[in-house]
Amino acid sequence: MQHRTFSTWLKVTEDCRDTGCLSVQFDLMHSDLLSQFNGRWELRPVEVPGIPGISTASELHQDVLPKGVPPFMKNLPVMGNLLRGVALRAMRRIMEDVQVAVGKQ
Known part of the structure; x- marks a missing residue:
């Protein structure tokens, strides 16, 4: 497996004015790999019957386009599925x- 490092700068704005939803807006400032990357992540508390405590529901909306890929390609099913797969793997790594961070507390 080959590893590659790239640089990405995002402008990230948190909005916690609504106590029922933490919203994080992100916009691409610079990237070695991406020509477009922006979106919004929303986190909401939920109560799950039978499970003590509060859980979190998250919803991610994002617009991603690697450099060198024409903009119309992101609307094609194959490219859309490829980008969706990349995003899902990234989200799994984040979670x-x-x-791990929660386990250290």
Whole structure:
């Protein structure tokens, strides 16, 4: 497996004015790999019957386009599925990192 490092700068704005929803807006400032990357992540508390405590529901909306890919390609099913797969793997890694951080507390 080959590893590659790239640089990405995002402008991230948190909005916690609504106590029922933490919203995080992100916009691409610069990237070595992406020509477009912006979106919004919303986190909401939920109560799950039979499970003590509060859980979190998250919803991610994002617009992603790697450099060198023409903009119309993101609307094609094959490219859309490829980008969706990349995003899902990234989200899984983020959630694994969160679980590790929570376990350290």
